[in-house]
Amino acid sequence: MTEDQETIEPSLDALYRRPGFLLRRAHQISVALFLEEAAGLGITTTQYGTMVVLRARGALDQVGIATLVGIDRSTTALVVSKLEEAGYIERHDDAVDKRRKVITLTKAGHAMLDRVAEPAQxxxxxxxxxxxxxxxxxxxxxxxxxxxxxxxxxxxxIRTHSGRKGSKRGASKITLP
Structure with missing residues (x-):
């Protein structure tokens, strides 16, 4: 082993043992397993999570989806657009606040969740x-x-209850699929 290799190896070991590195790599593996199992269904893990949240909570706006899935608003907008294009969700005007769009699962969205249940498991x-x-x-x-x-x-x-940032109510146990 050369002197250069000796100085590189410890740094690689340190990198590969960093929690962030391992968590990122575990996430990549987890996503790959989901996509492999759900091959042919054309759904991502984030789209799946969004649809699960809509099934569990009913009608939500984009902010509600973002806080329950734990994704930023711009990513939520992209996910919602893709799901709408696929016919899995619909957006409607809120009956109380016409500026607000409420998002619901369609029959096709419920059917997709039923189809992806076994691959996700x-x-x-x-x-x-x-x-x-x-x-x-x-x-x-x-x-x-x-x-x-x-x-x-x-x-x-992720906020599973309405509540202010940092409140105990907003920090309830998070159970992921």
Whole structure:
């Protein structure tokens, strides 16, 4: 091993052991597993999450979707546009505030969620197959704790309840699909 290789190797090891690096890489792997399992359905993980939120909560505006999925407003606008183009959602004027657009799932959106349920479950199982059942539960618990502790420090915090930034109500347990 040359002297240059010796100085590079420790820095690569340090990089590969950084939490941020590992989390980013784990996210890439998780997305790849989902896309592989849902191949042919033409849906991304963020689109899936948006549709799950709409099914769970009913009619929402873009800000409501953004705060429940944990994505910024510009990404939400892109996701909503793609889902609308695909016929999975519709936008309507709010009955009370005509400036506000309310977004709902269409029949096609509900049907897509039904079709993607099994592939999403397979992707989840594959991603956790690296662990024993006990370790998988511990891994998920640790990820949930990490997200709960640092949720408010992101550009797009998840808020499952209406409440002011930093309130205990807004920091409820986050359960991801």
């Amino acid at each position: 397979r992707a989840r199982e594959r991603s956790l197959s690296a662990f024993s059942p006990k370790d998988a539960a511990k891994f998920l618990g640790l990820l949930e704790r990490f997200v709960a502790v640092f949720n408010e420090q992101t550009r797009a915090p």
